[in-house]
Amino acid sequence: MLLAIDLAFIIEKLVLIVIVVMASLVIAMYATYGERKIAAILQDRRGPNRAGPFGILQPVADGLKLFFKEEIIPDFSSKFLFILGPSMAMLTAIMAGAVVPWGNQIHFFNRDISLQIADVNVGILFVFAVVSMGVYGIMIGSWASNNKYSLMGGLRAASQIISYELAMGISLIALLMVTGTLSLKEMVVQQQTGYWNIFYQPLGFLIFLICAFAECNRTPFDLAEAENELIGGYHTEYSSMKLGFYLFAEYINMFVSSVIMATLFFGGYDIPFLNEANYDQNWMALFGLMALMTKVVCFIFLFMWVRWTIPRFRYDQLMNLGWRVLIPLALFNMLLTGALILFKQNNWHF
Amino acid sequence: MQALTNRLKEVDRRKMNFLERLYLIAIFKGMLITFSHIFKKKPTIDYPEKTRPFSPVFRGLHILNRDEAGRENCTACGLCAVACPAEAITMEAAERQVGEENLYREEKYAAKYEINMLRCIFCGLCEEACPKDAIYLSETFAPADYQRKQFIYNKEELLIPHPIENAEAYKKALGNRVKKETVN
Numbered sequence: 001m002l003l004a005i006d007l008a009f010i011i012e013k014l015v016l017i018v019i020v021v022m023a024s025l026v027i028a029m030y031a032t033y034g035e036r037k038i039a040a041i042l043q044d045r046r047g048p049n050r051a052g053p054f055g056i057l058q059p060v061a062d063g064l065k066l067f068f069k070e071e072i073i074p075d076f077s078s079k080f081l082f083i084l085g086p087s088m089a090m091l092t093a094i095m096a097g098a099v100v101p102w103g104n105q106i107h108f109f110n111r112d113i114s115l116q117i118a119d120v121n122v123g124i125l126f127v128f129a130v131v132s133m134g135v136y137g138i139m140i141g142s143w144a145s146n147n148k149y150s151l152m153g154g155l156r157a158a159s160q161i162i163s164y165e166l167a168m169g170i171s172l173i174a175l176l177m178v179t180g181t182l183s184l185k186e187m188v189v190q191q192q193t194g195y196w197n198i199f200y201q202p203l204g205f206l207i208f209l210i211c212a213f214a215e216c217n218r219t220p221f222d223l224a225e226a227e228n229e230l231i232g233g234y235h236t237e238y239s240s241m242k243l244g245f246y247l248f249a250e251y252i253n254m255f256v257s258s259v260i261m262a263t264l265f266f267g268g269y270d271i272p273f274l275n276e277a278n279y280d281q282n283w284m285a286l287f288g289l290m291a292l293m294t295k296v297v298c299f300i301f302l303f304m305w306v307r308w309t310i311p312r313f314r315y316d317q318l319m320n321l322g323w324r325v326l327i328p329l330a331l332f333n334m335l336l337t338g339a340l341i342l343f344k345q346n347n348w349h350f
Numbered sequence: 351m352q353a354l355t356n357r358l359k360e361v362d363r364r365k366m367n368f369l370e371r372l373y374l375i376a377i378f379k380g381m382l383i384t385f386s387h388i389f390k391k392k393p394t395i396d397y398p399e400k401t402r403p404f405s406p407v408f409r410g411l412h413i414l415n416r417d418e419a420g421r422e423n424c425t426a427c428g429l430c431a432v433a434c435p436a437e438a439i440t441m442e443a444a445e446r447q448v449g450e451e452n453l454y455r456e457e458k459y460a461a462k463y464e465i466n467m468l469r470c471i472f473c474g475l476c477e478e479a480c481p482k483d484a485i486y487l488s489e490t491f492a493p494a495d496y497q498r499k500q501f502i503y504n505k506e507e508l509l510i511p512h513p514i515e516n517a518e519a520y521k522k523a524l525g526n527r528v529k530k531e532t533v534n
Contacts, residue, residue, distance in 0.1 A: 042384045046394045206374075309384040310377055325371055 008111065016117050020097050028251035029059040031300055035251075038304045066244035074237050078144040085141020086238065086245035092134040093252035099123040100259050101185045103269045103289040106282045115285060116185060123184040124172065127260055128165075131215060134253060135161040138217075138224060141246070142234035153233030156315070157224035160214055163322035164221075168211035170330035171204040174337040175264060188268035196272075198265040203333045205265045207326055212257045214322070217250060219307040226312060258299035259292070266295050409474045409487040412465055413523060414508045417455055420515065423484035426460035433479035438469035456482075463508060467501040488523065 033048065033055070040047030048055035073082055103115035120126050135157055142154025178200045179187050191197060198205050214221040225233030232238075235246045262268060269288030313321065342348075369375065395402055404410075415423045426443035444461035446454045453459075477486045495501060511519035 042387050044387055044390050044392050046392055046396075049396075305381060305384065306377070309380045320371070321373070325368075 008109075012111070012113055013117060016113075016115070017098075020102070020117060021094055024094060024097050024252050024255055025248075027255050028248055029063065031251040031255060032062065032247075033059045034300065035304050035307075038301065039308045042305070042308045063244070066241050069240040071240040071242070072237075074145065074147075076146045077237065078146070081140050081144035082237075083242070085137050085144055086242045086249070087137075088140060089134060089137025089249035090245045090252070092130050092137060093249040093256065096127050096130045096256040097259070099126050099184055100256075100263060101188050101268055102292065103285040104281070106285040108282075115289065119183060119185045122182045124176075124182050124187075124260075124264070127184075127256075128169070128172075131253070131256070132161060132165055134215075134249070137246075137249065138234045141238070145234075145237035147237050149230045149232070150234050150236045153224045153226075153230050153236070156226075157217060157234060160217075160221060160223060160318065160322075163319060164211040164214035164326070167207055167322060167326035167330045168215065170327065170334055171201075171207035171211070172264075174204045174330075174334040175201050175208075177334075177337050177341055184263050184268070188263060188270060191267040192270045196265065196267045196270070201265065201333075201337070203329065204337075205261075207330050207333065208265070209261065210321075210326060212261060213303070213306065214318075216253045216257055216303070218254065218303055220310050220313045221318060222312060223315060223318060254300060254303050255296065258296040258303070261299055262292060262295035268292055404489045408489050409472045411467070411488050411490045412470075412476070412485055412503070412508055413488045413510050414463065414505065415484050415486060416510055416513060418513060419452070420512045421451075421453060421455040422459055422509070423455055423482045424460045424463065425456045425458045425482055425484070426463075427458075427481070429479040429481065430476035430485055433475040434470075435473060435475065436469045436471045438466045438471075439476060440464050460505065463505045465503050465508065467503055468498065 036058070037047040037055075039045075048058040051057040051061045073079055098117045099120050101114075101116040101119070105112045105114050107113075138157045139154045142150040142157070145151075175197060176182065178197065179190055181187060181190070187197070213219075217224050223233075225235065227233065230236070235243055238246060269285075269292040271284075271287060271291045417423055426441050428441060428443075431437075431439040431441060440462070441460045441464070442462040443458055446457045446459055472487065474487050480486075510523045513520040
């Protein structure tokens with residue numbers, strides 16, 4: 001029966017959802033700690049080391065502080081939208097984790113449980129749709145603040161997303177031509193048996209990486225919160241946990257885009273030089289998850305490393321880079337990939 | 351025009367080519383520089399746990415000295431107060447009574463001795479002026495406080511711990527100070 005409600009299935013998915021949401025929150029929490037530590041180390045400082053051993057409780061203290069701050073909603077703001085802004089930023093940030101394959105199937109209670117909340121067959125399109133919604137959080141929040149600095153920040157965020165989403169999408173089309181599927185799970189399976197996509201699409205990956213920086217509003221593309229021109233940027237008027245949500249959403253976005261990049265180009269939960277089929281299924285799922293997390297941590301480190309290395313782009317440089325460098329490059333990459341695939345399919349020789 | 355130094359560098363004003371406009375090479379170079387900083391020694395001193403080593407002539411908080419038997423050296427002559435350019439020292443003299451010989455070394459002593467640490471400039475002229483080696487500047491900082499009046503240090507706060515009754519604290523307070531020649 002198609003509509004029969006499978007209770008175990010629902011419970012299994014619910015548990016998975018809770019775990020994924022909690023995990024991305026905790027990882028985002030410790031990403032803030034990692035950010036501060038890495039910033040400190042790169043600048044020859046020590047970083048937070050007072051709260052707990054090595055300052056490990058610092059994110060908890062930060063969170064508590066944000067909770068206890070006075071919550072201010074400006075009189076001149078549009079109240080409903082003002083609250084909607086950070087909620088949307090947070091919601092869209094968390095939602096993208098739904099289609100990511102966190103690991104292979106595990107066998108528990110005589111059931112094969114897939115470590116993926118939903119294996120949507122247009123997975124990557126879902127991710128794109130959700131991630132681009134994230135900018136609405138910023139735009140709505142900044143507009144509702146009724147503050148010119150916030151509005152400027154929001155406008156910048158919007159134009160930046162439009163400019164970079166194009167190049168990102170085109171670089172992704174080249175990748176999709178290679179894989180021939182939109183499902184993230186299938187992409188990982190392909191990479192497990194064959195080579196990682198980074199070897200087929202090095203240029204595509206580079207473009208995707210740069211655009212991911214822009215999508216996450218990370219330095220060098222953090223013009224939306226350029227504090228020396230725009231005070232706080234889009235979150236000038238925000239305080240307390242609503243500000244916390246915005247800051248947190250940035251870190252969750254970073255985590256999600258790291259996961260996506262690892263899945264698309266670096267084989268997801270694939271452990272290199274190891275044939276997973278030869279070993280116990282549950283252990284391999286666990287190790288696969290660990291492999292994915294290792295890749296993700298490397299990406300997050302890269303995000304932070306870049307942030308503490310280079311200054312912010314000027315607005316015209318940002319637009320130049322997006323429209324006059326990245327989009328032509330992405331188009332070239334797409335044409336090249338298409339041509340190579342054609343040659344291969346038709347066995348053309350020169 | 352002649353250059354002031356030999357480090358003069360001509361500014362490169364030619365247009366950037368495509369590779370340079372990608373910024374990637376420059377960014378990568380910068381990232382290598384920051385990465386090398388991971389392995390650099392950090393100059394930070396973990397302050398409350400560790401302190402910076404001071405030179406032997408460091409001038410910190412004042413200490414009122416005692417002799418080996420634990421008697422106060424100060425005779426309330428007032429030379430330190432006169433020498434003080436910031437006028438941070440006040441004192442009141444009193445005469446030693448019979449039976450107080452174990453407390454004060456000479457027949458006159460300071461009944462009240464106060465230093466205003468907010469006025470003090472830690473110049474050490476009081477130490478130089480003192481003929482009895484009764485006051486010297488230690489290696490401790492003036493600590494922070496919430497009220498201004500707490501910075502007026504009285505005799506109890508300034509006196510060094512008793513060398514016999516509280517030998518350990520005395521030794522710690524003394525530090526590695528080289529004792530000045532006393533004129534008796």
